Amino acid sequence: MNAPEIDRAATLECADDLEAINRLYRERKWSDGLPIVPPTPERVERMLAHTKRARYDVVTHVAPAYGAATVERIAVNAVMAGCDPGYLRVLIAATEAIADPAFNLQGIQATTNPVAVWLVVNGPAATSLNVNAAFNCIGQGAWANATLGRAMRLILQNIGGALPGEMDRATQGQPGKFSFCCAENEDASPWEPLHVERGFRRDESTVTVVGAEGTLNMNTHSKDAMELVRVMAETLIHPPSNEYVHGGEPWLIIGPEHAEVFKRGGLTKDDVKRHLWEQSKMAASQLSTKELQRARDSRTEELGEIEAGTLLPISPTADEIMLIVAGGPGTHSTYVPCFGNSRAVTRPIEI
Amino acid sequence: MAKRGKAALTVCSTAFVTLGRAQARALGDASLPIAVVPHPFGLRSRDEIREIASACVDEVAGLVTGTQR
Numbered sequence: 001m002n003a004p005e006i007d008r009a010a011t012l013e014c015a016d017d018l019e020a021i022n023r024l025y026r027e028r029k030w031s032d033g034l035p036i037v038p039p040t041p042e043r044v045e046r047m048l049a050h051t052k053r054a055r056y057d058v059v060t061h062v063a064p065a066y067g068a069a070t071v072e073r074i075a076v077n078a079v080m081a082g083c084d085p086g087y088l089r090v091l092i093a094a095t096e097a098i099a100d101p102a103f104n105l106q107g108i109q110a111t112t113n114p115v116a117v118w119l120v121v122n123g124p125a126a127t128s129l130n131v132n133a134a135f136n137c138i139g140q141g142a143w144a145n146a147t148l149g150r151a152m153r154l155i156l157q158n159i160g161g162a163l164p165g166e167m168d169r170a171t172q173g174q175p176g177k178f179s180f181c182c183a184e185n186e187d188a189s190p191w192e193p194l195h196v197e198r199g200f201r202r203d204e205s206t207v208t209v210v211g212a213e214g215t216l217n218m219n220t221h222s223k224d225a226m227e228l229v230r231v232m233a234e235t236l237i238h239p240p241s242n243e244y245v246h247g248g249e250p251w252l253i254i255g256p257e258h259a260e261v262f263k264r265g266g267l268t269k270d271d272v273k274r275h276l277w278e279q280s281k282m283a284a285s286q287l288s289t290k291e292l293q294r295a296r297d298s299r300t301e302e303l304g305e306i307e308a309g310t311l312l313p314i315s316p317t318a319d320e321i322m323l324i325v326a327g328g329p330g331t332h333s334t335y336v337p338c339f340g341n342s343r344a345v346t347r348p349i350e351i
Numbered sequence: 352m353a354k355r356g357k358a359a360l361t362v363c364s365t366a367f368v369t370l371g372r373a374q375a376r377a378l379g380d381a382s383l384p385i386a387v388v389p390h391p392f393g394l395r396s397r398d399e400i401r402e403i404a405s406a407c408v409d410e411v412a413g414l415v416t417g418t419q420r
Contacts, residue, residue, distance in 0.1 A: 064370070065377040110370055167373050169366070290393065 007056050009072050011041065029163055031080070032153050032178060039079040047075040047085045051092060051350060059092055060099035063106040065161025069095050073159055074151075081151035086129055087144060090207050091151055093347040094119055097209040098156075100345040107341055108211045109162040112169050113242065115339045116176035117152050118212040118251075120324060122195035125205030125349045126183035133183035135328035138215065138253070149179030174214050182326055188256035189325035190263035197269070198346045205349040210251055210322075211342035213242065216335040220258075225265020228258060229272060233279035235335050236314055239286045242340030246298045247316045249343055251336040252276075255327040269323055277318035281311040353380055358415045362407070364390035384414035 014021050021038045025031045037043070048055055053071045062069050074091050083091070098105050098117060108115045121131045132142035140146060162168035170177070186193040195206040218235050222228045236243075236250055243250055254262070262272055284292055285308035296306045302316055315321055322344065327333075338344075352359035363371040363385050375383035387410075388403050395403070 064374055110374075161373065161377060165369070167370050169370055 007058060007068050007070050009044075009070070009076050014038075025080075030158055032150065032157065034150075034178075036080040037082050039076040043079045044072065044075050047078055047083070047088050048072065050085045050088045053092060053350070059095045062095070062098070062155065062160035064110050064167050065159075067159040067161060069099075069155065069159045074155060077154040077158055078147075078151045081154055082143075082147040083151050084129075084143070084147070087148055087151070089350040090119070090121060090125065090129065090148055091155070093349045094148075094152055094207045094209055095155060097207065097345040097347040098152075102343040103209060103211065103345045104339070104342045105160070108339055109156060109160055110167055110169055111339070112171045113339060114170055114172055114174040114177070114213055115211045115342075116174060116180045116213075117156060118176065118210040118336065119148055119152060119181040120194060120208040120210065121148075121181070121183040121205070121349075122186065122193050122208070123200070123205030123349070124203060126186075131181070131183035133185035133326050134188075137182040137185070137326050137328075138180065138334070145181045145183075146179050149176075149181035152181070153177060153179060176212060176214065180212060182253075184324045185256060185326045188259065190259055191269040191323075191325070194322075194324050195346060200346070200348065205351070206346050207349055208344050208346040210336065210344045211339035212251065213337040213339060215253075216337070218333045218335060219331055221331045223261055223264075225262050225267050226275070228261050228265075229267075229275040230279055232333065232335070233276050236276070236280040237282045237286075239282070239288065239291065241314075241337065243314045243338055244282055244287065244312045245291055245295045246340035247302055248314060248338045248340045249320045249322060250314055250338055251322045251324070251344075253327065253334040253336065254323055254325045255330055255333045256325060257329060257331055258333045259325045270318075272323060273321045274318045276321050277313055277315065280314045282314070284308055284310040284312050287312075353383060360384040360386060360411065360414045362386045362388060362411070364388055364392055366390035386410045386414055 014024055022035045025036050051071060055072045057071050059069045074095055075088055078088055078091050129144050131144045156162050184193050196202050200206050218232055220231050242248060284306050287295060300306060361371055365387055368387055371385050375381055386407050388407050
């Protein structure tokens with residue numbers, strides 16, 4: 001049966017010339033500012049061969065333009081980003097995830113805040129697709145990380161309509177909006193991995209989407225678990241933070257060496273979350289007057305009356321501080337501030 | 352609201368008119384009336400906001416009643 005015309009990706013004739021094709025994509029604002037791989041019918045077909053989903057299945061509609069994210073359109077953007085065909089099923093799951101109302105994609109796409117969509121891959125697919133979880137895992141160099149993150153950006157822009165200065169209203173944005181993807185280093189973690197914490201089996205593969213506002217390096221050589229908690233907690237505290245205003249969901253990428261310090265100190269993942277939550281409370285007086293009012297507007301129902309001396313927790317509960325273990329050797333962990341009005345969403349990746 | 356037959360409009364600050372128009376088109380109502388007020392809001396006092404609100408009353412009324420597009 002033929003799909004309705006509206007759900008088909010358009011095809012157009014173009015000279016078989018990479019520069020001419022990229023000129024076209026540039027003129028039509030179909031790229032992220034970097035050259036693309038031309039999504040020829042052959043390349044798109046090769047991509048589609050890696051999913052059981054039907055070509056015209058509408059995975060979701062992507063805010064704010066609410067374009068139909070058919071499997072075919074996701075595949076087109078995946079080709080453009082340079083993805084291997086086997087990555088398609090990660091992108092289908094990630095596209096499902098961003099549509100969950102808890103993620104607040106409308107807000108993320110149209111806000112003035114610098115929100116990137118960070119993909120975290122867990123389970124066997126992370127290994128089989130070579131998604132980097134170790135050295136430089138949120139930096140450059142791994143094909144899967146770079147192209148998966150880039151493909152998500154193209155989906156957000158080309159299907160979701162979030163073009164900078166038009167529906168994407170980011171004041172400055174951030175480099176992670178080009179690409180932001182890694183796997184969890186499950187082998188280096190003393191704790192259960194993210195997807196197990198979120199209700200999946202260890203042998204299932206998942207992708208988690210996070211509304212991430214940036215990355216902040218936390219370099220400490222401390223070998224004392226509670227001291228490590230303290231300096232991380234103090235890193236989270238900063239007055240112009242959306243998390244304290246709205247009650248957020250801060251993410252920490254714990255380096256394997258820091259994870260080992262926590263393990264030797266006898267701290268479970270829940271222990272670390274609880275200590276971080278307690279020790280990162282910030283006096284409401286540290287907020288600017290405007291932000292104090294915004295915090296009152298946003299959190300009075302949660303916290304009761306907020307006075308200058310009220311200690312604001314970064315998130316409504318300690319459970320909402322999210323920890324993954326990733327990276328290679330080194331004394332580094334990373335704080336990933338969250339958008340505030342968003343919660344991460346995890347979806348299983350089709351086998 | 353407009354689709355339910357109720358008078359509806361959106362108020363946008365100048366910096367968000369592009370988004371407002373695009374969003375209205377995406378949601379299937381390209382002719383949604385949009386009243387425009389100066390940007391930004393965040394830096395203004397409540398008195399200034401009241402002034403801005405007063406200044407756009409006529410525009411809002413005109414858009415709602417259809418005498419202005």
